[in-house]
Amino acid sequence: MRITGTLVNYYIHCKRQCWLHGNRINLEDNSEDVKIGKALHEVKAAESAQTEIAVENIKIDKITRDYLVEIKKSDADYEAVKWQVLFYLNVLKNKGIERQGKIEFIEKNKSDRKIYYVDLDDENIQKLSVIEAAIVELLIKPAPPAVVINRKCSKCAYYTYCCI
Numbered sequence: 666m667r668i669t670g671t672l673v674n675y676y677i678h679c680k681r682q683c684w685l686h687g688n689r690i691n692l693e694d695n696s697e698d699v700k701i702g703k704a705l706h707e708v709k710a711a712e713s714a715q716t717e718i719a720v721e722n723i724k725i726d727k728i729t730r731d732y733l734v735e736i737k738k739s740d741a742d743y744e745a746v747k748w749q750v751l752f753y754l755n756v757l758k759n760k761g762i763e764r765q766g767k768i769e770f771i772e773k774n775k776s777d778r779k780i781y782y783v784d785l786d787d788e789n790i791q792k793l794s795v796i797e798a799a800i801v802e803l804l805i806k807p808a809p810p811a812v813v814i815n816r817k818c819s820k821c822a823y824y825t826y827c828c829i
Contacts, residue, residue, distance in 0.1 A: 666804060667722040668797050670749040676800050677745040682823055683800065684809040690826070723756050732767040733757065740770040740779050741817065747783050748796065754785040755793055 675683035718725045727734035735750045750766040766783035812827045
């Protein structure tokens with residue numbers, strides 16, 4: 666099983682979402698929030714030739730001389746995005762490419778951007794190893810984890826599947 670940045674993000678965000686996506690139950694094509702995120706990526710791609718780079722099983726929004734850049738429409742779950750970026754940085758590091766992570770949140774109703782920087786250190790590499798092993802263990806289970814309802818669920822592409 667190949668772990669992707671999306672699976673890392675979903676694992677941190679919601680184990681059930683991770684299991685569903687990892688087992689090819691994809692409801693994201695029906696999600697308005699996902700469509701908005703894809704539109705933001707298309708706009709960014711039109712602005713720069715340094716966007717959406719595919720390396721093996723990951724897709725990087727942008728890479729510069731100094732940064733691997735991940736662009737998100739909302740900072741609703743910073744922690745999940747941080748680990749997604751750290752995962753990308755680790756994949757690149759294993760290929761001999763070292764960068765710092767830069768996360769840009771483009772809030773739709775705000776004029777300013779939030780920018781965060783993350784570094785891949787030995788501690789994060791160890792934590793990533795644990796996360797990746799946990800994802801593999803989760804995905805081989807015959808059924809998804811039980812539904813755990815919280816406020817972030819209402820904007821999830823899987824909301825209808827899990828909650829209705």
